[in-house]
Amino acid sequence: MVTPPSYESRQFERRPGIRPRQTLGRRLDAASRAALPAAIAVVLLLLLHAPLGLPAQPALLLGAELACVFYWSLFLPRVMPSPVVFVLGLLVDLLGTGPLGLSVVLLLIAHVAGIAWRQALMRQGALVIWLVFAGVAALCCLIEWLATMLLEWRLLPPGSAALQFGFALGEYLVLSGPFAWCMRVVARPHG
Amino acid sequence: MVRLSIQARQALSRLVLPGLVLAALAVTLLARVAPGPAQQLRAVASDAVAPAYSLVGGPASGVRDMLATAVSVLHVAHENAELRAENARLRRWYDAAQALATENVALRAQLHWLPQPEPSFVTARVVADTGGLYDRAVLLSVGPNSPVQRGQIALDASGLVGRVSQLGSRSARILLITDATSRVPVMLADSHARAIVLGTNAAWPRLMYYPQDVMPKEGERVVTSAEAGAFPAGLPVGTVHYDHPGTPVVIPAASLDSLDLVRIFDYGLTSILPPDAPGRAHAAETETAPPDAPRAAAPAASHGLLGIARANAAGLPFLAHLLKPVVAKPEPAQP
Numbered sequence: 274m275v276t277p278p279s280y281e282s283r284q285f286e287r288r289p290g291i292r293p294r295q296t297l298g299r300r301l302d303a304a305s306r307a308a309l310p311a312a313i314a315v316v317l318l319l320l321l322h323a324p325l326g327l328p329a330q331p332a333l334l335l336g337a338e339l340a341c342v343f344y345w346s347l348f349l350p351r352v353m354p355s356p357v358v359f360v361l362g363l364l365v366d367l368l369g370t371g372p373l374g375l376s377v378v379l380l381l382i383a384h385v386a387g388i389a390w391r392q393a394l395m396r397q398g399a400l401v402i403w404l405v406f407a408g409v410a411a412l413c414c415l416i417e418w419l420a421t422m423l424l425e426w427r428l429l430p431p432g433s434a435a436l437q438f439g440f441a442l443g444e445y446l447v448l449s450g451p452f453a454w455c456m457r458v459v460a461r462p463h464g
Numbered sequence: 465m466v467r468l469s470i471q472a473r474q475a476l477s478r479l480v481l482p483g484l485v486l487a488a489l490a491v492t493l494l495a496r497v498a499p500g501p502a503q504q505l506r507a508v509a510s511d512a513v514a515p516a517y518s519l520v521g522g523p524a525s526g527v528r529d530m531l532a533t534a535v536s537v538l539h540v541a542h543e544n545a546e547l548r549a550e551n552a553r554l555r556r557w558y559d560a561a562q563a564l565a566t567e568n569v570a571l572r573a574q575l576h577w578l579p580q581p582e583p584s585f586v587t588a589r590v591v592a593d594t595g596g597l598y599d600r601a602v603l604l605s606v607g608p609n610s611p612v613q614r615g616q617i618a619l620d621a622s623g624l625v626g627r628v629s630q631l632g633s634r635s636a637r638i639l640l641i642t643d644a645t646s647r648v649p650v651m652l653a654d655s656h657a658r659a660i661v662l663g664t665n666a667a668w669p670r671l672m673y674y675p676q677d678v679m680p681k682e683g684e685r686v687v688t689s690a691e692a693g694a695f696p697a698g699l700p701v702g703t704v705h706y707d708h709p710g711t712p713v714v715i716p717a718a719s720l721d722s723l724d725l726v727r728i729f730d731y732g733l734t735s736i737l738p739p740d741a742p743g744r745a746h747a748a749e750t751e752t753a754p755p756d757a758p759r760a761a762a763p764a765a766s767h768g769l770l771g772i773a774r775a776n777a778a779g780l781p782f783l784a785h786l787l788k789p790v791v792a793k794p795e796p797a798q799p
Contacts, residue, residue, distance in 0.1 A: 319513070319520045322592040324602070326528055326722050331597050359484045363491070367509035370637070371596045373502050374492030381485055421598050424496065427644065433597050433665070 309459055310352045310452075314341040314361055322368060329436060335376070336441025338365060339383045339413055340448045343406050346387025347394060349456055358384045371417075372424040379413040403445060410441035507632030510594070514605045514635045517591040583696075585729045586612055588636065600643040600665060601629065602723055604636045611730065612636050618726045623700040623717025624648070624688060625726055636728070640720055641701070642669050649692055650701050650714075652678070653685035661686065661701060661714050667721070668713040671704060680704040680712045696731045 293299065314337075321334045338361065345353035362377030369376070386409045394402050418434040468476070495502040536543065572579075588604035595601040602625075606612050618625040618638045626646065630637035641648055646663035652674065659674035671680060684704040688695040702714040 316520065319516055319592075320524060322594055322603075323517060323520055323524050324590050324593045324723065325524050330593060331595055334596070355481050355484050359488065362488065364509070367506050368513060368592075369594055369596045370599045370601050372492060373495035373506075374488050374490075377488035377491065378485065381481070381488060385481060417597075424492070425598075429598050429644075437597055 306459055307352045309455060310341065310345040310349070311357050311361065313452075313455070314338060315364065317341065318361075318365060318368065329440070332433065332437040332440050333444065334365070334369075335379065335413065335417065335437055336410065336444040337448065338362075338376070338380060339410055339441055340406070340445040341452075342380045343383040343387045343409060344445070344449060344452050346384045347391055347402070348452075350388055350391065353384065353387075355381070355384060372421060375417060375420050375424070378420075379417060382413055382416070383409050399449070403442075403449075406445050407442055410445075411438055414438040414441070503630055507630055507635070510603055510630075510635040510637065511632040514591050514603065517603065518589075518605065583729045583731050584611065585727045586610055587725055587727050588612075589725055590723045591635075594637060595640070595643070598644065598665060600640040600646075600663065600720075601626075602638050602640065602726075604638060604726060604728070606634060606636050606728075608634055610636075612728050613730070615733065616728050616730050617695060617699070617733070618728050619699065620718045620723060620726050622719060623702060624695075625718045625720065625723065628728060638726065641716060641718075642667065642720055648701060649689045649694065650686045651689040651697070652680055652704070653687055654681060655684070658689055658691060659686075668705065668707065668715055671712040671714050674712075682706055686714050693733055696733065 317337045318334070321330060321337060327333070342353060342358055342361070346358075358380050359377055362380040363374075365376040365380070366373045386405070390405065394405060414434045414437050417437075418429060418431065422429050571577075586606060588606045588610075590602045591605045592603040593601075594603045604618075612628060612631060614628050614631050616628045618627060624641055626638045626640040626643070628636050629639040639646060641661060641663055642665065643663045644665045646661075646669070648661040648669075650659050650661050650671075651657065652659060655678050657674050657678040657680075659680070660672050661669050662672055663669045671686065674680060682704060686701045686704060688697060688699040688701055690697040700717045702716040702718075704712050705715050707713045
């Protein structure tokens with residue numbers, strides 16, 4: 274009689290089914306696909322810091338990062354885990370000149386919103402998701418405005434925050450299409 | 465390896481997110497309490513990412529230049545006419561400048577004028593626009609072992625850009641004159657009146673605190689003054705413009721929206737340093753002035769607002785009470 278292998282003697286299989294053997298190449302492939310969304314966020318960060326001469330370029334940064342974090346947290350949370358969001362926010366703050374730690378909080382808010390409402394929003398259309406993102410972006414822009422005033426002890430015009438919010442709405446629309454393509458083709462090609 | 469039960473793993477996974485939020489708040493508080501290590505960390509991060517900025521920004525700048533060239537092709541005829549007229553004006557100014565230079569040399573020889581030593585400078589390329597929504601700063605890539613120091617003055621080909629506010633081993637952050645915490649003591653070229661150029665995070669900083677009996681004229685040149693020992697006298701800042709009646713602003717002479725190459729000059733004026741970061745006007749570490757730096761009678765300060773306020777106590781009293789520091793520590797008086 275053949276005794277079944279014990280729990281300690283075999284690897285615990287989280288996903289049943291027949292899969293190809295996990296060679297080094299396959300592991301690297303899977304890791305690079307999983308790292309793509311974070312890499313896109315970092316490249317956007319570097320690109321928006323480059324001296325491109327775009328009008329109101331500083332107002333584009335937070336919206337782009339919020340769109341990245343919210344989208345991937347909502348649709349594919351395993352590629353945008355909380356520690357990655359933390360590091361991304363820290364990078365945004367270290368490369369900028371705002372209060373250190375503030376962008377971390379803002380990106381974690383977007384991440385929590387994406388994860389918490391994932392079940393409800395997955396059944397909704399793109400317009401509803403965009404409206405939810407608009408609410409999240411408005412909250413984040415407001416928090417940034419208030420926190421910057423409080424931490425740096427100076428009054429700031431609300432127009433900049435409103436402009437940033439407007440750009441965030443547009444950036445989500447612009448980025449969601451390429452993100453959807455990335456998810457289908459690269460990040461999760463087999464569904 | 466410790467094996468955890470499913471319930472333990474689920475409990476830990478639920479604690480990760482609140483833990484990260486608390487860590488983010490802790491980082492914010494620590495950066496306020498101890499800004500020195502935070503600025504050092506920022507400098508290290510800037511040093512690490514500066515090459516990546518060049519890699520990413522290079523193609524983007526190339527595309528921008530191509531688009532600009534393509535747009536300029538559409539206006540070739542009009543630009544040609546403007547350039548011909550400007551060339552004719554510049555030729556007349558060139559002849560005048562030659563005559564003035566010759567006269568200047570003759571007068572200097574007659575007066576036995578001793579020329580001042582030329583300030584040394586370092587040329588650096590702007591690799592990133594690191595200013596956020598509420599501040600204005602750019603990042604320069606400087607080589608290792610460069611003589612750049614905090615507080616040195618940055619100029620481009622046309623005028624004043626700002627001052628070095630943060631320095632790493634391979635990068636330097638320049639606080640622009642348009643930043644909300646920037647205060648530049650200036651002089652109006654025609655009336656010789658003293659004033660202050662205040663950054664407002666907008667493209668054109670405001671001109672304020674000029675004498676009541678002086679009205680800045682539209683187009684009047686604005687140059688730095690040597691008040692408070694923060695800037696040398698005579699550096700071009702910009703020209704006066706009235707955005708609204710009674711509200712003069714300064715159109716910067718430097719091309720702050722399209723900075724490429726910047727020169728950082730060492731005038732030996734490191735007694736008043738710019739804030740560590742935009743908005744941080746309090747002194748984290750007191751840095752006393754070097755003994756041979758040209759200074760006013762007031763004690764030295766490490767940050768702009770406090771230093772200007774104290775230095776002007778001996779110079780221009782009307783500025784001292786207006787330029788109030790946000791947070792300040794009492795500093796020892798210079799001997």
